[in-house]
Structures are given as structure tokens and as C-alpha cells.
Amino acid sequence: MSATDTVTPARAGRREWLGLAILALPALLVSMDLTVLHLAAPAISADLRPSASQLLWIVDIYGFLIAGFLITMGALGDRIGRRLLLLIGAAAFGVASVLAAFSPSAEMLIAARALLGIAGATLAPSTVALIRNMFHDPAQRTTAISIWFMSFMAGSAIGPLIGGALLEVAWWGATFLIGVPVMVLLLVLGPVLLPEYRAPQPGRMDLPGALTALVSILSVVYGLKRIAEHGFGVVPLVTVVVGLILGALFLHRQRTIADPLLDLDLFRLRTASVSVLALTIGAVAVGGVGYLSAQYLQLVADQSPIQAGLWMLPPLLTGIVTTIVTPMVGRRIGPGTKTALGLAVAAIGLLVVGQANDDSDIGYVVAGLVLLFGGIMPVLALGVDIVVAAAPPERTGAASAITETSQELGIALGIAVLGSITTAIYRQQMREVVPPEGVPADAAEAARSTLGGADGMADQVGPALLESARSAFTDGVQLAAVVSAVMLGITAVIAAVVLRKVQATGGASH
The missing domain is CATH 1.20.1250.20 (MFS general substrate transporter like domains)
Structure with missing residues (x-):
């Protein structure tokens, strides 16, 4: 020493x-x-x-x-x-x-x-x-x-x-x-x-790398959002693939130039790599399930936008409390244990969300979101701390950008993937529903496409078809929540194993 x-x-x-x-x-x-x-x-x-x-x-x-x-x-x-x-x-x-x-x-x-x-x-x-x-x-x-x-x-x-x-x-x-x-x-x-503070010897700015990173990230995020909103199609899939290829070229460039935008040596530290993984998977769960829950509260539970926002306050307040309290309690508990416990609690919350039904009972959703936010928000904050602490002082701006970008991409990925799972279940079930007599063809087609379409034409589709649409959407939310819980559970095990030797005093030691 x-x-x-x-x-x-x-x-x-x-x-x-x-x-x-x-x-x-x-x-x-x-x-x-x-x-x-x-x-x-x-x-x-x-x-x-x-x-x-x-x-x-x-x-x-x-x-x-x-x-x-x-x-x-x-x-x-x-x-x-x-x-x-x-x-x-x-x-x-x-x-x-x-x-x-x-x-x-x-x-x-x-x-x-x-x-x-x-x-x-x-x-x-x-x-x-x-x-x-x-x-x-x-x-x-x-x-x-x-x-x-x-x-x-x-x-x-x-x-x-x-x-x-x-x-x-x-x-x-x-x-x-x-x-x-x-x-x-x-x-x-x-x-x-x-x-x-500025880096003492910053080197030249990699403008071609910056442009490649910009186009790569914009392509991936744009494609994922379009998939979430309209389902899989040629254009959004090609956009995502192009973005991934450009991302691979960007990473290759960062390994070969003298003054890279990203210090990829940071990812040789398993603690930093696992923390970025936890940030990304956590953001997938929060972004995807949060997006679906907001729709559930409004379109299934029939809450107004402001009422839905108010129902989201208990999860948020719980997350705020746990984020503040976690660093103050259990100082002898290492970041690996804290991360694993937080992810496990969040996974349990997702399983609770998965118990939601289509009879407008919002208790499961709100209770599950309380556990999700309460468990995941301290994990995300701790992940940012570990990655930023692992970087050299002259690279902390770029390191913090990595954490922010991983969360932005995670949220977009969560909305796209979990939204697509829900949409696939919804459309599969709605194809088998026979519209009651008197329902216009355009209204029936809108109801088969999305729950928002069914809700927007509620006066025309009638209560029976609308109820089928709400049931199909809820089934999709249940599956998406379970998939998210499995992802968080796997990440919790990885974090518990890889981060077990990180010191409990701050997350900067490796």
C-alpha cells in the first residue's frame, strides 16, 4: 500500500x-x-x-x-x-x-x-x-x-x-x-x-468519433422508439442495425486513437462494467414498466392523466427516501450486497405488478411500483458513484456521460422491448376476438391494433370489445413485468458475485 x-x-x-x-x-x-x-x-x-x-x-x-x-x-x-x-x-x-x-x-x-x-x-x-x-x-x-x-x-x-x-x-x-x-x-x-476543473493534458477533441457516436445513438434510440410505438418494421429495424454497426465502429476507433472520447480501459474493471450493466438493466425495467403502468392507470383503471401522475407519487417518494437513506445506513455493507438487494427488491416489485388484473384494481400496480422504485433508485445512484469513482479525475466527465447514456438507452430499450412484448400479446389475443354486431369496421380495426385506439373509439367499439382490449393489454403487461423481473434477478446475482470485494466505504476501491 x-x-x-x-x-x-x-x-x-x-x-x-x-x-x-x-x-x-x-x-x-x-x-x-x-x-x-x-x-x-x-x-x-x-x-x-x-x-x-x-x-x-x-x-x-x-x-x-x-x-x-x-x-x-x-x-x-x-x-x-x-x-x-x-x-x-x-x-x-x-x-x-x-x-x-x-x-x-x-x-x-x-x-x-x-x-x-x-x-x-x-x-x-x-x-x-x-x-x-x-x-x-x-x-x-x-x-x-x-x-x-x-x-x-x-x-x-x-x-x-x-x-x-x-x-x-x-x-x-x-x-x-x-x-x-x-x-x-x-x-x-x-x-x-x-x-x-479541466483535464491537465486533455489532448485533441475527436470530432469524427463524436459524430459517429451521435449518429449511432440517435439511430438506436429512434429505431427503438418507433418499434415501441408502431411495432416491428423494416425501417426501424434497419435504423437500429445501422446504429449498432456505427457504435461498433466508434468503439473500435476509441481503442486505436491517441486521445479517445471514452476511456475504454474503464471497462477492464469488472466493477465498472457490472455497474453499467446494472444501470442499463435497471433503466430497462423502470422505463418499460413505468411506461406500461402509466398506460394501465389511464386506459385500464380509467384514471385521468393527473390522477395517474398522483398515483405515481408514492413510488417516487419511496425511491427518494431509499436513495437518501441507503448511503447513510449499513455503511459496512458493500456495494455488491446493496446492489444485489436493491435489484432483488425491484424484481419482487415487478412480480407484484405482474399480478395486476383488468378489473381496474390498481393496488397491485402501485404496490409493485413502490417496491420497484424503492429498490432500483438506490442501485442506479450507487452505479453512477462506482463508475465515476473508478475513472481518473481527468476523465470523470466522460465517465459520467457513460452512466447517463446507458440509462437513456436503457429507458428507450425498455419501452421498445417491453412495449413490443405487450403489443404482441395484445394483437394476438385481439385477433381472436369477434366484434359484436353494430361495431364499425374501422373501430374494430383500431381496437385490434392498440388499447389506445380502442379507448379513443370507446363510443363506437362498445363495452364488450373495450373490455376484451383491456384484458389483452393487461395480459401483455403481466408478461412484460415477469420478463423484467427475470432480467433484474440475473443482474442481481452477477452484481453479488462480481462486486462482493468492493469496499463498503464508497465504491471507489477495487
């Missing part, structure tokens, strides 16, 4: 914790903007009259560009300075928010949302990398990242609630303006409370 290994890391003080509070705000807003438009879409449609394709791009392009630019922005922050990039991104996010709020056309709103996505991609890796620089004590760093992650998850959950509340008293553009004062606060207090 070297002398440096025995030095006690400096503990963070009041300034660092105040800085963490500032860093939590953009994390909250970036994730909130992913979902805040879900309730505003009808008002936007009425005002700007976008085509169906344009409306999809208004909703989707923000998340697409965040996922696509995360790796590039993480590496850029390591080179020009993480605080500088954070402040540039905050200013751009504020300007784009104003442009989006007052967009006079669908094209303008799409462009503004695209700028919001690029700006949002600067914020997430910069905040996590700065936390790594501010909190050197492993236990404090784990707590800080848990609080940051809690803010990120909270934003996606409260987005529809805040959007719904604002739409009651203001126009749809107000959903964007809530980010402006927060970014102004970050621009004012950031230079005072946040340290600057």
Missing part, C-alpha cells in the same frame, strides 16, 4: 453542500423537460396545428439529442472546464426555453426543443463530474450523487403534474418558462459555489 492510500480524503463543508443544491436544480429541470409536454401536447396541437409527424418530433427530439450528445459533451467538459461548460449549457437552456415558450410555429418549436436537448446534454455529465471534484470523501460522495440522482428522477415524475397545473392557469408555453429562473440562479451562484 502506498503512502497516498492512507491519506484521509478531505471532507466537504457547507460550500460544497450548497454547491450540490445548485447542481441538483439543472438535473431536476433536464429530466422534467422529458415529460412536461405529455399533457401540453393537445394544447400545442390546437394552437400550432402541427402534423402528426411534427408533433412526434416536438415531443421526442429533446430526448433524442440529449442521448446523442452526452458522450461528446462529457468529453468536452473534461477539456474546456466542467463549470464553464455547465454555465454555457445553462445559458443556452434558458434562451432555448424562452424560444420554445413563444414559438409561433411547429417548426420553431421543434428547433427550440432541439436546442434544449443539446443544452441539456451539457448539464448532466458536468454536474456529476463536478460532484466528483467537490466530494472527495467516498461516503459523502455517495450521498451527494444519491441526492443528485434523486433530483433527476424526481423531475421526470413531477413533469406531468407541474405541466397539468400550469395548463389550468396559463398557456402551454408556461411549461417551458419554469426553467428560466432556475438557470439564471445557476449562472449567478455557479461561479461562486462551484469549482472549475
